[in-house]
Amino acid sequence: MTDPGQLITRAKALTAAADLVERYTSDPAATVAHATARRVMRRIVYGHDRTVVGLVGPTGVGKSSLFNALAGQRASPTSELRPTTDRPHGHVFGGPAHKLLDWYRVSARTSGPGPQGWESVVLLDLPDLDSLDLTHRETVERVVEHLDFLIWVVDPEKYADVRVQEAVLRPLVEYGLAVQVVINKADLIPAEERDVVRDHAAAVLAKLLHETGRTSLDPLLVSAGTGIGQDQLRQRVAAVTADRERVLAPLARDLQTAADQLEPSTWMPTVDEATADQALADLIELYDLDTVMAARAGSRQARRRRMAAWPPLRPLLGVAGSGGAVVARDPDQVTATLDELADGVVGEHHGPWASAARRGMLAGAGDLTTAVNDQLDQDDPTDRQDGSTSPARARGTGWPGLVGEVQNWLMVATVAIGGLVAWTTLVGDTGPQIGTRQLILPTGTPVVAALVGAVALGLVLTAVGWLLAGRAHAAELPRHEDLLALVERAVDRAVMRRAESVLRARNRVVALTDLAAGRPDRRP
Template identity: 30%
Template sequence: MTTSAPPPVADAPQDPAAAAPGLTARLDALDRITAAGSGRLAPSLLDDAAVLLDRAGQRLRLSGDHTVVTLAGGTGSGKSSLFNAVCGLELSPTGMRRPMTSRAHACVWGLDGAGPLLDWLDVDKRHRYARASALDLQRADDSLQGLVLIDLPDHDSVQAMHRAEVDRFVSIADLLIWVVDPQKYADAALHRNYIVPFAKHAGVTLIVLNQVDRLAPDEVDECVADLRRLLEAEGLAKPRIVTTSAVSEEGVRGLREVLVDTVAARHARSERLAVDVTDIGERFLPYKGEAEPPTAVDAPHRDELMRALTDAAGAPAVAEAMESAYELRAADFISWPILSLVARLRTDPLRRMRLGELREELRGAFTGPTGAQQGEVDTALMDVTDGVITDLPDAWVRSVRAAARKHAAELPEELGEAMKEALPSFNQVPRWWWLVKTWQYFLVLVSLLGLVWIGLLVAYGVADVAEAPSGWVGESGLIPYVAVLVVCTLGMGWLTTATSRNLVALSSAKHGERMERHMRERIVAVAEQKVLEPINEELALYAAFRDDVDLVRGA
């Protein structure tokens, strides 16, 4: 009897737990991918990943000492006869009419721990059978202990529920055995519905060419060669093909040997799950992208964002207004009091606007959405994302843009609050303003006293209205000197005002710059928290996603 089944891989783990760490890490990565893809990737793909995670979790929690092997095939392929031949008992009905096997039948070698596994497989208890731990084969050490062999309904059954049963088991079995016969091994339904979709599962797929007793020896080789060619053309790499005949015990020896080796290796469960994980990992590749993603918003785009948000909030205009308010406020302290008194006697529209209270009015102006222009904010958010989405897949382009706009509606108010916090209170003024004001009033007092002195000198020394009480007020010759004193005092007041105004001009410019810097610092803090952090988190999530995709694929 010919066989073309290759021996087990030499470096395959002999303990199922040996493969668990790598598989567990890949499943963990798939779980992270599924979480990261929520709301970003195709829901159908995420659903398939969730189903695989659930199935893998359940299978790994069940017996690792048992290997689930399914016998599947079409009507008349002889799979039920093959099932009975391997089991050594007539357990599954056989025949050529359609369908014969209506429910899955399971034969178990070694019952310890098999119950929960069979419950999970949903095998009816009426169709569960147990066998001894060893078969009477040529070698005494040949053992199928740990094998769960399942005979499935026909995949080409006219009953939809039968086909659904086959589909369910094909998706969860540890080892897939497709039984074909010499007449229908090229059956289109089998190849289209199962061989091609599961071509990547070549490592856990076995093709059994049954009923070779009907062929001559040279015809068997021709059938095997043609079947191999067909399978390879459909993407099944290095297909394992075994020839069998259920009419004699020798006819199933090759199949038994494969089953013995598979059960002994105990890696079919992990290998099947690993292939499934790799397969679904490949489906995430379109969302991975080829270029290395940026880890954060680069400095030029960050600076441009800050400038745009600063302009949108009107920080330069507010700083200029604050500078003007500073100068107006200073005028109340450094101006020559006499000129200020004259000015107050005139109608002053600026005073009527209460510019002395400008800061408090400005502080109240940033409490609502008018603190910044929503349109300018939206433009700034779009511009900052343009610098990081160039090489990202479309799904992640949308997610990065969504992250940037996560707080777009509240940004104007946040910027307004930041501006408000940057404005200082108005109760404090520089000490030198008070010194200048005190000096100015002192000069005013001296000027007034000088004028009074001149008046007394004129009254007593010139008009001689009465006898002078003292020479200081009766000597008319002092008038020029007192007049000079008054003129000098007025000149000192004017000079003090002019000098102070120059100083105020310089300090007001610094005050405006300081206010603008404070507003920028607070705007930067808002932008970092509300815009840059969400974008950077999304980019970090994408970078982790790319690494996890490679891990899931086993790359």
């Protein structure tokens, strides 16, 4: 049993799916889905418990007269001049249905009690389909797609007009709309010929609709003037009204159709390894990463040697610069390389979601250079693009920082011992007086030996640091696999995540369209 609340949930899911499709693709099915979801939600909210019945047909068949007869009052004007109905007229049985009629854009409306089973019926009299005024047909086409039950009204002269029925009636039957064919003015047919006319009308309709699956529409002979067949017509309307599943099923079917049109293809992105490896190798060359990383390794070597050196020698070693930032030698070629990578991801698929993934990957070309530089900085935080290395950062850089600290303390000791030697040489061994005691300073060979030892130790540590820095530099020279790993991380961050975002959105659309169509969740 179709539940109105479930239809609202499905319509909201269809709206959410259409929003995602519009965000990532240009699929026109999203526009149709939005319109379908709005129509279903409004139909449910404005009167899911109502059955909207429309009288539709060509000029002069007595639709308005039949409308008034069914309404039990003169609710729609009639005249011998044709056409008379230039706008929809509505008659509400039971309580008011203002919002529903406002949505149908039916301003001419009446109300009144109805026969049993018609308490929820809203009856509409629509303009003539074959009127010379094109706005009449536009009005009918706008309203018909929202009807729950259509009464197709013809007369003894027009029931066999295949042209109109082929253009209008057949599509409605194919759509699944509940239809009742009525041959009005039955009082003009001799009583003995009425069964023949009915059977002939049924045969004409069966031939017209043989491909729709409906073998017959069981036409009724009715007279708005004499009452012939009106009770049968009222009973058939009451039967449709009582069958809420038949009224709500077309709404569910509309949601399923729109969801099926919106549903993404079965494309799943996969990375062709050979294409990916070639793209990464090309990017290494385009960004000249061998040179940049070698320069950065050289910068780190110079920085380590300077940090581990005896302080008086540090100015002679200069300031260690940076290896510099990565810059694409040919940005257009970078885009072309990413295009080849996108080929490896998208493959032979050309649907809107595959195209969205490709666009997203190519849009990452502008961010790739930044991602490569950020990855370099992340791998070595002491070798920033701007060449900055703060003292705080320097103290946390392993053995060079430790040796540098030892060298700094040796320098302090050297200055202290050197000052002592200078004092005793110029002033003597008499030191400052502390209270009543005179401080006698050490002199002679031990002091000189300590001074020479401090200087020698500083020079030895400088040499050791020089050698260790050289060995570290040799180990840090870029290897091809290191370059591949670095570029792969940068590409994943700047490019592949965009394709993954498209995939997540696509999978979400699959789940939402499944919900909108009333299917089980088929997300991968």
